[in-house]
Structures are given as structure tokens and as C-alpha cells.
Amino acid sequence: MTDSRPAWAQRIRVERAARGWSQAQAVAALRAHADVELPGQDSMLRRWKSWEAGGNMPDDFYRPLIARTFGTVTGAFFADPTRRDGNAEIIAATGMDTLDIISRLQASDVDAATLNALRITVDRLCSEYPYMPSAQLALQGREWLRRIAELQGQRLALAQHREMLAMAGWLALLVGCVEYDMKDRRTAETTRRAALSLGNEAGNSEIVGWAHEMRAWFALTTGDYRGVIAASEAGSELARGRPVAVQLAGQEAKAWARIGDRRQTEVALDRGRALLEVLPHPDNLDNHFTVDPSKFDFWGS
Structure with a gap:
């Protein structure tokens, strides 16, 4: 039954x-x-x-x-996953589709509406990670990185410049992840370092934290568990209190579990659990750089 x-x-x-x-x-x-x-x-x-x-x-x-x-944590028990339509959201929020955004960028017309459309576009691309073929996602990510990079030579307000750097940082993180999935590990590491630099320049501790999380992930997949712990600790220090710190605690817990240190595994899990419980529930669980509370239970395994 x-x-x-x-x-x-x-x-x-x-x-x-x-x-x-x-x-x-x-x-x-x-x-x-x-x-x-x-x-x-x-x-x-x-x-x-x-x-x-x-x-x-x-x-x-x-x-x-x-x-x-x-x-465990609340989100693991009472998860409410959603799937957003990024293309529809761009049009609904800004009245622009992808071609409109590109046309504005080519004309160097970077107003608040264009920035918002770019922000949603980046979110949409990061949300395609589980669904879009890697080669296609890497191509699209690089194309949008190129478009944003071309704007850096334009006269932008300081806030606009920082916003552009942050969006480029998110795209670099995404492209680096996809490159690693495609077994292009050397290029992925170069892209990860570029994302770290962009995050630092933008003053965005979340991007910086995710760049360290990528280093921890790379180390975990190659069996370098001490490297995982070092990357996780470095990222946690720089992104303290941010959602990525939960993911970093999870990577650290995985490494301690593989080493066989149950006590340190529990310490890392407790740290992640405590932070995850006080963070607001994510708006978009499809975004690859969103911490999904429902996955918490798998971290110590």
C-alpha cells in the first residue's frame, strides 16, 4: 500500500x-x-x-x-525545493529577453534595469548546472564572462563596477566547476583562482568562500583530505557567517570522516548545523552556489 x-x-x-x-x-x-x-x-x-x-x-x-x-537541520526534514524559470523571470522582472540585454551591453547602456537583468541571467546560468550539458554550459558561461569583461573599459560608477566584478566572479566559479567536471583540471584551477581574485576585488566574501570550497572539492576528489581541511578552514575564516561557510563545514566533515576521526567529523557537522539553522531558507535551490539544507544529512558519510 x-x-x-x-x-x-x-x-x-x-x-x-x-x-x-x-x-x-x-x-x-x-x-x-x-x-x-x-x-x-x-x-x-x-x-x-x-x-x-x-x-x-x-x-x-x-x-x-x-x-x-x-x-540534523530543519531543511533536511521539511525541505521545500523549487525550480525557477530563469528566462521567464528575466522578462517578468525587466521586460528584457537575452537579446535585449546583449544589445544594451553592446551599446554600453548599463542602467539599473540592465544590471538587474544581468544578475538574473547569472543566477539562471548557475541554476542550469544540474540540467545543461557541461560543454554547452561552459560555452554560455564564457560568453557572458566575455560580455561583462568588455564593459570594464566603460565608465561605470563604483557600485556598478563592483557589481560587475561580483557577477564575473560567480560566472568564473560556475565555469571552473564545469571545467573540472569535463576533466580539464588544470584550466579549472586557473579559473578558480580568477574567481578568487574577482571575489577579493569585489569585496564579496561569499565568492571568496566558494573559491576555497572549490579547492576543497578538488582536493576531496583526489584523496587529499588534509588539503580539504586546509581549504575549508581558510574559506571559513574569510566567509564567516555566510552560507558558504556551511558548505565548507560539510567538506571538512567529509574529509575528517574519510580520515576516520569521528570526533572532528562531529565538530565540523555541529558547526555547519548551528549556522544552517539560523540562515534564511534559500530562494533558489537550483543555484549551484546555494546551500541546500536537505543535503546536510549526507555530509558525514
Whole structure:
């Protein structure tokens, strides 16, 4: 028989059963992780039964508490993935399609609307990473990098210049990832360093953090676990409190797990978990440089 309950309700029951807890024991565990006193036992048991039955989704107070009780984060239990239509969003937000944007760039007409359209275009390209063939995505990413680079010779306000550098940094990160996927590792490392330089010049700590995350990823795939840890620590220091710091903690946890140091794995996971719980839920989970809370559970494996 097909289970029609919501995925979160099924998981609550599975996680409880995996630990051999009765529902009363699960409520006791919930109390142990709560910072405030919870309602009486009968009330909490009724609430728990309702959650497992999928009758009522836990509210904003109980969702993170349940996640913490089971050693994960809210987004992993109660994920809400979405898929955005980037092309439609560009037109809806700016009234311009890709050809309009290119025409404006060629005419050096860089106003607020053009910048916004460029910003959405970059987001769309970064969101195509799981879907578009690597060669095609690399080609498009390089083309937009070239167009943005050509504008650097134009007279731009300081804020516009920094914005352009940041968008070029995101595109360089994307192209570097795709190049690595295409086994062009030397070029990927060169592109990663270019992204790091652009992030530094733009004063964008998120881009800087992702450039270090790429270095950690490169090291992880080649078995250089100490290199992963070094890159993760360097990136975390520079991007403290930013979403990428969660991803860096995840890479560090993976490296410690491969080394076999369970304690350091848990330390890294705890650091990532604590930050992820206080960050707002991402607007676009398709963007390759967005931290997806639902993937948190896989980091220590």
C-alpha cells in the first residue's frame, strides 16, 4: 500500500523507529533538546501522534527542535525545493529577453534595469548546472564572462563596477566547476583562482568562500583530505557567517570522516548545523552556489 503521508511525517516515524524509541521516549528526547519547558506529557503525545500521522505539520518552534533531536537541520526534514524559470523571470522582472540585454551591453547602456537583468541571467546560468550539458554550459558561461569583461573599459560608477566584478566572479566559479567536471583540471584551477581574485576585488566574501570550497572539492576528489581541511578552514575564516561557510563545514566533515576521526567529523557537522539553522531558507535551490539544507544529512558519510 502506498504511504500517502507527507515525506516529513514518514521520516519522523522512520527516525524514531530506527532508534528503537516508543512515542513516549521520542517525546522525552524532544524535551531533552528543548531550551524551554514543553507542555504536559499527554498533550505532547497527542501532538507527536498527529505529526507521525501527517495531520498537522510542526510549527516554526517544533520543526527545528525535531531536527535537532534527530541530529540534523530543519531543511533536511521539511525541505521545500523549487525550480525557477530563469528566462521567464528575466522578462517578468525587466521586460528584457537575452537579446535585449546583449544589445544594451553592446551599446554600453548599463542602467539599473540592465544590471538587474544581468544578475538574473547569472543566477539562471548557475541554476542550469544540474540540467545543461557541461560543454554547452561552459560555452554560455564564457560568453557572458566575455560580455561583462568588455564593459570594464566603460565608465561605470563604483557600485556598478563592483557589481560587475561580483557577477564575473560567480560566472568564473560556475565555469571552473564545469571545467573540472569535463576533466580539464588544470584550466579549472586557473579559473578558480580568477574567481578568487574577482571575489577579493569585489569585496564579496561569499565568492571568496566558494573559491576555497572549490579547492576543497578538488582536493576531496583526489584523496587529499588534509588539503580539504586546509581549504575549508581558510574559506571559513574569510566567509564567516555566510552560507558558504556551511558548505565548507560539510567538506571538512567529509574529509575528517574519510580520515576516520569521528570526533572532528562531529565538530565540523555541529558547526555547519548551528549556522544552517539560523540562515534564511534559500530562494533558489537550483543555484549551484546555494546551500541546500536537505543535503546536510549526507555530509558525514
